[in-house]
Amino acid sequence: MLIYTPGPTEVPPRVLRRMARPITNPDLDPAFAKSYELTQGKLRRLMKTKNDVLIMSGEGLLGLEAAVASLVARGQKVLTVTNGVFGDGFVDFVKMYGGIPVAVRGPYDRPVDPESVAAALDADREIEVATFVHCETPSGVLNPLREVAAACRKRGVMLIADAVSSLGGTPVETDSWGVDVCLGGSQKCLSAPPGLALVSVSERAWGVVRRRGPRVPAYYASLWQWEEWWNKKRLFPYTPSVSDIAALDEALDIALEEGLPRAFERHRRVSKLILSGCRGMGLVPYPKRDDYHSPTVTAVRRPAQVPEARLLRLMEERHGVMIAGSWGKLSGKVLRLGNMGYNARPRQARRAMLALERALSELGFRENEA
Numbered sequence: 001m002l003i004y005t006p007g008p009t010e011v012p013p014r015v016l017r018r019m020a021r022p023i024t025n026p027d028l029d030p031a032f033a034k035s036y037e038l039t040q041g042k043l044r045r046l047m048k049t050k051n052d053v054l055i056m057s058g059e060g061l062l063g064l065e066a067a068v069a070s071l072v073a074r075g076q077k078v079l080t081v082t083n084g085v086f087g088d089g090f091v092d093f094v095k096m097y098g099g100i101p102v103a104v105r106g107p108y109d110r111p112v113d114p115e116s117v118a119a120a121l122d123a124d125r126e127i128e129v130a131t132f133v134h135c136e137t138p139s140g141v142l143n144p145l146r147e148v149a150a151a152c153r154k155r156g157v158m159l160i161a162d163a164v165s166s167l168g169g170t171p172v173e174t175d176s177w178g179v180d181v182c183l184g185g186s187q188k189c190l191s192a193p194p195g196l197a198l199v200s201v202s203e204r205a206w207g208v209v210r211r212r213g214p215r216v217p218a219y220y221a222s223l224w225q226w227e228e229w230w231n232k233k234r235l236f237p238y239t240p241s242v243s244d245i246a247a248l249d250e251a252l253d254i255a256l257e258e259g260l261p262r263a264f265e266r267h268r269r270v271s272k273l274i275l276s277g278c279r280g281m282g283l284v285p286y287p288k289r290d291d292y293h294s295p296t297v298t299a300v301r302r303p304a305q306v307p308e309a310r311l312l313r314l315m316e317e318r319h320g321v322m323i324a325g326s327w328g329k330l331s332g333k334v335l336r337l338g339n340m341g342y343n344a345r346p347r348q349a350r351r352a353m354l355a356l357e358r359a360l361s362e363l364g365f366r367e368n369e370a
């Protein structure tokens with residue numbers, strides 16, 4: 001089976017072999033803390049930051065929740081910029097932790113307009129924190145992180161940016177763009193297994209966390225616990241996932257050995273290949289324009305006459321390829337191919353497209369019927 005979903009992806013054999021090595025007790029073995037620091041250093045290079053980076057046990061979503069739980073106080077206004085499922089999820093997290101979301105909403109099929117973010121910040125000077133999603137994976141749209149970060153920086157607003165499905169596949173310049181909390185996941189463009197949230201924290205964000213201290217209403221999702229344990233004592237707030245971190249370390253080695261510019265170019269090329277292949281099959285891309293597409297995920301509209309469940313099952317059972325539908329408002333409407341990390345290679349992409357084309361044809365779909 002080729003897993004061609006927008007995370008998890010196929011995992012390179014090198015990463016799988018590394019995971020199979022014997023483990024240690026990470027709370028007792030001082031060598032583990034040293035190796036964790038080395039992995040942090042590699043992650044800093046990937047995220048383009050000198051800030052602290054944390055590797056939390058839990059999926060990408062844990063990073064989003066930890067950022068909101070740790071930085072948003074009860075009654076505090078937060079600019080929640082949203083044009084998709086994960087942007088809407090930030091609104092829910094802000095409400096859950098007692099904050100007041102001030103939403104800038106845009107259509108799902110195109111990127112957020114940075115001017116609308118600047119205008120919303122100018123209209124309400126009480127806002128000190130903003131949330132933003134770089135790549136909206138469920139709709140395949142890449143949002144203008146650099147421009148939105150500039151609008152926040154100019155106004156002294158702290159930015160929490162979800163780069164879960166863009167990090168490693170397209171540029172994310174945490175420090176030079178001015179992202180306070182940058183969030184990644186292990187199972188997207190790094191092609192490590194799912195299980196880790198990657199979180200960079202600026203000095204300004206640590207300042208807020210330290211001021212709030214035990215008032216952060218969480219334990220597992222609290223950055224303050226990391227301040228108390230890891231930053232102060234080089235101990236962990238909970239037992240780290242040793243094998244997942246080893247896998248991440250190997251995946252980071254692979255990414256850094258290739259070099260980020262080459263990896264970005266590879267994602268761009270494969271994304272174009274898939275987009276034109278999908279068009280050739282008669283499928284209609286979900287993002288309104290080609291330059292709206294994230295180079296890490298391709299989203300197309302499900303043809304009305306093709307039942308999604310049957311298509312996905314046919315692809316898996318007869319053609320050995322797994323692709324994905326979508327979530328939230330897009331559930332049942334959009335099909336997605338995850339050209340991320342190890343999967344962003346022409347051979348894998350062609351195999352996924354061939355399976356899609358055959359399954360569509362077996363279900364009676366013809367090119368001019370989309």
Ligand SMILES: Cc1ncc(COP(=O)(O)O)c(C=O)c1O
Nearest residue numbers: 059060061086135137164165185
């Ligand atoms: C943009 C984005 N943010 C957050 C997440 C949550 O990550 P996870 O599924 O690892 O919890 C995802 C997962 O698809 C995502 O695509």
